[in-house]
Amino acid sequence: MKIGVLVSEGPYTHEAVDSAYNFVKAALAAGHEVPRVFFYHDGVNVSTRLSVPPQDERNIQENWTNLAKEHGVDLVVCIAAAQRRGILDKNEAERQGKDADNIAEGFRISGLGQLIELGIQADRLVTFGD
């Protein structure tokens, strides 16, 4: 089955991101397809490569990046939500005249249409938020 996932809260602050990660791993292990995880609201903050969690804690961004690499899950960060919150890729940083970008490998910034498309194409859509 194709299961889409929506993540609506930020890393470390809310368990939603962890629940989504554990859920996606279990879905993949059960042989389902997770074509895309869409990050919205504070969920976009998962994608910053600048986070430095304490050594004895999980690294949420790295976990997702590795998941994308190993299983080809498309990690999409909402552009409108990302801009408000200061998440930029190289192109956006240049376009907006900012001197740095911060998105991590494995994530791509795109529009809300990718969420609607996921809702249309997936058999189920599961939301993790607050």
Next chain:
Amino acid sequence: MKIGVLVSEGPYTHEAVDSAYNFVKAALAAGHEVPRVFFYHDGVNVSTRLSVPPQDERNIQENWTNLAKEHGVDLVVCIAAAQRRGILDKNEAERQGKDADNIAEGFRISGLGQLIELGIQADRLVTFGD
């Protein structure tokens, strides 16, 4: 009177940051001193200079930066909370081996001791959070 302020939620996501800003402006206008605003939890995300809010919306980071400039308010971002969430200044970025930093002018990163010190020195401490 010396009034300290603690901000515990992120920009745009929660009104807490706006309430704190409006409160601090009113306190200064009434002749009180606001020696420091301490940003904790997702509040640290206020300090990113990479945010690009829509043109018809307030720019929360710029508002705070201007307030610091005009009134000498000390804007302190908690280092532990900031590292988890990917907020770095130049020094921290170098120390952590990160290729970019994102803190805005007017904010400085420091320890939780600055919050306790504020609690000790201020006549009142007002918290805005979720």
Next chain:
Amino acid sequence: MSDVKKFLYVNRKAPYGTIYALESLEVVLIGAAFEQDVALAFLDDGVFQLTKSQETDGIGCKNFSPTFRALGDYDVTRLYVERESLEERGLTEDDLQEIMYEDEDDDWAEKPSICVISRAEMADVMAEQDVILSF
């Protein structure tokens, strides 16, 4: 399965205190371009999103309540509001904005988009969707 799915946007939170109401509306506007079967549900504190006379200058946030009145132009014409949620909060339909759309199947007659329904009817609406997005 046909290419058209039933999408329901469920709004349970008050406006301005958090960004969910505003960012929910942004999804609705973008989603309108996909020609799906779209409806919005307002229950619990979500009913506060539709109140009249919102005026946000004093808090410095953007007033997005007029956007609800533009939804008809995007062919989003069904806004279900839960009666019990209104009553619990001491509100009536008169406290809500008037939101109209032009019905192209009825000679462009102006019709109200807001439909106040009971809790049981809201449960029925939810149970017939393909995709439910919660805010």
Next chain:
Amino acid sequence: MSDVKKFLYVNRKAPYGTIYALESLEVVLIGAAFEQDVALAFLDDGVFQLTKSQETDGIGCKNFSPTFRALGDYDVTRLYVERESLEERGLTEDDLQEIMYEDEDDDWAEKPSICVISRAEMADVMAEQDVILSF
């Protein structure tokens, strides 16, 4: 005013669902170095922070509950827990971790740090503070 102030850390939220409980504890640990008069309050869902046998491997988060047992070493020895909050949740003091400290004024005798008090007593504790930090 003396240099020593009464600080109360008020914990009303459950652990793990959000980071507030963990980051509250981080403030308490740093704050301990400032030699103020410190106490912690646990009420509403905050009482869940102190339950026994927390085991977080299955969700991948750090289990910070053992840190409460180390608070005595930082001279944080007063953890007020509201009885009504426990009762509403079907909990008793037996469901909470045993948290002890050594009383230097009483020949280092081991004493419990947790003090279960009534709601009215909790209101009294709150009303005698200089600084209240809420998480």
Next chain:
Amino acid sequence: MSTLHTVNKSPYMTQSLVSCLNHCKEGDAVLMIEDGIYGGLAGGQMAPIVEEMGKKVSLYVLTPDMAARGVDSSRLLEGIEGVDYTGFVELVTKHDRTQAWL
């Protein structure tokens, strides 16, 4: 000695206002801000609880947050006073401490 309590959540969604009122002392003040302002609504299900507590403590609502949400002062419970941010600051200075019910 008295406390200014702030509540920023709707009492129709969370326990914060009730928990706050349960811990107030005579002479305290409660200021409802952000989504908390809905606690001041007359006619709602929470009104009787809030009204009862208003006998013990002074109740305030932040007017800019009311205006944002389209709540006119005529909709407030009797005895609740509207204050702007300047009034908020005054309440902070007038009471000995501020406690946020987040």
Next chain:
Amino acid sequence: MSTLHTVNKSPYMTQSLVSCLNHCKEGDAVLMIEDGIYGGLAGGQMAPIVEEMGKKVSLYVLTPDMAARGVDSSRLLEGIEGVDYTGFVELVTKHDRTQAWL
């Protein structure tokens, strides 16, 4: 046709579980995750409400979230079933749609 509802908030702090239960249809399932697992506690004030609704819908609790919070399955209301993440995925596939009560 049936729905899997997820609830991730404590019913002692917010209205989410009650609101969810008020909108369930016969044959639906409710999965309590994260802080929502406290909704499964026997002996608490919310237990009678949850128990009553359990007659209409199937109630589940996510066991890794229970373990994290030190809640043993012996503390659960009768009739509530524990599932791990694999069970969560199965519930999603078994029901026609998933609705999150955030």
